[in-house]
Amino acid sequence: MSEPIYQLRGLAKTYGDHCVVDVPELDIQKGEIFCVVGPSGAGKSTLLRLLNFLEPPTRGTIRFHGRDYGPLDQVPLEHRRKVTTVFQRSMLLNRTVWANVNYGLWLRGDRSSGALVDEALDQVGLKHVARQHARTLSGGELQRVALARAMVIKPDVLLLDEPTANLDPYNVGLIEDIVRKLNLDHGTTVVLVTHNVFQAKRLAHRVALLLECEIVEVAEVHKFFESSDNPRTGAFVRGEIVY
Amino acid sequence: MEIWQGLAKAVELIMNGDQALGTIVALSLKVSGIALLFSTMLGIPLGIMLGFSRFIGRRLVIALLYTGMGFPPVVVGLFVYMLISRSGPLGRLGSPLIPSLFTPEAMIIAQTIISFPLIAGFTMAAVMGVDPQLRQQVMALGATRWQGAWTVLAEARVGVLVSIVAGFGSVISEIGAVQMVGGNIENYTRVLTTAIVLETNKGRFSLAMALGVVLLALSFVANVVMLRLQGRTLDE
Numbered sequence: 001m002s003e004p005i006y007q008l009r010g011l012a013k014t015y016g017d018h019c020v021v022d023v024p025e026l027d028i029q030k031g032e033i034f035c036v037v038g039p040s041g042a043g044k045s046t047l048l049r050l051l052n053f054l055e056p057p058t059r060g061t062i063r064f065h066g067r068d069y070g071p072l073d074q075v076p077l078e079h080r081r082k083v084t085t086v087f088q089r090s091m092l093l094n095r096t097v098w099a100n101v102n103y104g105l106w107l108r109g110d111r112s113s114g115a116l117v118d119e120a121l122d123q124v125g126l127k128h129v130a131r132q133h134a135r136t137l138s139g140g141e142l143q144r145v146a147l148a149r150a151m152v153i154k155p156d157v158l159l160l161d162e163p164t165a166n167l168d169p170y171n172v173g174l175i176e177d178i179v180r181k182l183n184l185d186h187g188t189t190v191v192l193v194t195h196n197v198f199q200a201k202r203l204a205h206r207v208a209l210l211l212e213c214e215i216v217e218v219a220e221v222h223k224f225f226e227s228s229d230n231p232r233t234g235a236f237v238r239g240e241i242v243y
Numbered sequence: 244m245e246i247w248q249g250l251a252k253a254v255e256l257i258m259n260g261d262q263a264l265g266t267i268v269a270l271s272l273k274v275s276g277i278a279l280l281f282s283t284m285l286g287i288p289l290g291i292m293l294g295f296s297r298f299i300g301r302r303l304v305i306a307l308l309y310t311g312m313g314f315p316p317v318v319v320g321l322f323v324y325m326l327i328s329r330s331g332p333l334g335r336l337g338s339p340l341i342p343s344l345f346t347p348e349a350m351i352i353a354q355t356i357i358s359f360p361l362i363a364g365f366t367m368a369a370v371m372g373v374d375p376q377l378r379q380q381v382m383a384l385g386a387t388r389w390q391g392a393w394t395v396l397a398e399a400r401v402g403v404l405v406s407i408v409a410g411f412g413s414v415i416s417e418i419g420a421v422q423m424v425g426g427n428i429e430n431y432t433r434v435l436t437t438a439i440v441l442e443t444n445k446g447r448f449s450l451a452m453a454l455g456v457v458l459l460a461l462s463f464v465a466n467v468v469m470l471r472l473q474g475r476t477l478d479e
Contacts, residue, residue, distance in 0.1 A: 052383050081385035091380035094398055103394075104384045153385065 005030040005189050011060035013046050019213040020046045033183050033190040035200035038210035044193040048159045052085045085159040090146035092134040097145050100134050104153035120152040124178055140171030147178055160192040176203055197237055201225055209233050252449030253456045268457055271434040274347050275414045278354030282410055286359045290366025311360030317419025323353040324423050345426035353420035358410035369402020401472050408469040415461050
């Protein structure tokens with residue numbers, strides 16, 4: 001985990017005068033699970049959108065696969081397709097479970113990959129509902145389908161935006177196991193955004209605290225939770241209200 | 244004539260395949276069908292563009308579209324009449340591409356103008372009804388702009404189909420415009436609605452009733468299709 005997959009330099013996103021993300025320097029290592037914690041409105045989701053190239057930064061660059069992408073740069077499709085996001089809401093299409101999981105492959109012109117879809121569904125424990133309409137599933141199942149849909153395209157980076165925020169502990173556990181296995185077996189880099197510090201503690205190799213658009217501290221998971229350098233990190237970990 | 248007698252006669256005409264009735268029905272379907280094809284070709288892309296994009300003047304276009312959705316057909320007829328009449332701005336050009344008054348082509352233009360705002364407006368509403376985060380999700384899965392647009396359109400497909408059915412309903416049952424620019428010429432521009440008025444005025448209620456039954460049946464089928472499509476979104 002020594003080679004960075006992302007290198008953020010002077011990265012900022014503002015809407016008018018309002019700063020949403022301001023990251024002077026941050027490297028995310030290939031193959032790590034990197035968690036970004038922070039309260040609602042801190043800029044976590046915007047950071048993920050920037051990492052998925054869904055919107056350009058206002059200034060600064062993101063270095064990804066050897067190229068720097070700034071505010072005016074067009075990110076080539078092949079680079080965009082190395083990253084994907086699972087959002088808090090599963091956002092499945094009005095189709096069967098199988099068709100939803102197959103969607104990313106369909107986008108890539110892969111028409112002969114039934115086995116990959118079956119395999120992904122098997123990994124999330126939902127092969128038996130493959131022919132069902134997505135609307136018939138429970139919240140936890142929907143999110144597992146969303147995860148399978150992301151996994152099937154074998155991204156270099158999987159971005160997770162509060163993927164378990166509305167789920168029961170059983171489904172949270174299932175999803176965390178899937179993410180952990182994906183990272184271990186395939187070396188997929190995972191960037192997880194959450195306000196659940198316990199989840200960050202369970203999953204992450206490194207954790208960053210984002211407060212009011214700025215990264216306060218980045219540290220290895222044990223250091224972050226047990227001996228952080230910044231008093232605000234300690235306070236946040238203890239569940240205190242931090243500004 | 245009693246309504247029931249008229250109905251019985253109407254059924255008899257329909258069952259016997261009355262030639263006059265057949266000609267009128269065929270012309271109605273041809274004119275309205277071609278108009279629907281044109282208005283779909285114009286309306287769906289416009290609806291998609293308005294639903295997806297943000298550009299200067301978009302609100303004005305939408306306001307004009309909403310106005311168009313409520314246009315009285317007779318006003319559209321008057322507008323087309325004035326445009327393509329010999330002294331009108333298009334008619335005086337004498338171009339073979341501009342149809343003459345009192346032709347099926349003139350009726351097709353009028354019906355296209357009537358139904359296209361409906362199709363564009365309903366398509367726009369259907370596209371805008373798709374969760375904006377879905378588009379972000381499909382882009383995050385690696386869609387190109389076109390693939391993203393196609394996927395959102397596929398998600399809005401029921402609304403888009405409803406817009407086409409509504410467009411058909413609006414043109415098959417209108418009379419003002421086709422009467423004005425078509426002239427109700429027998430075997431040439433006489434369609435269901437204009438024929439009903441004429442036959443009623445002549446006191447030939449049975450044929451008028453038969454035409455009415457066919458028109459009702461067509462409207463009914465269009466509405467059943469629309470309800471079926473809408474029902475799918477509610478039931479599934």
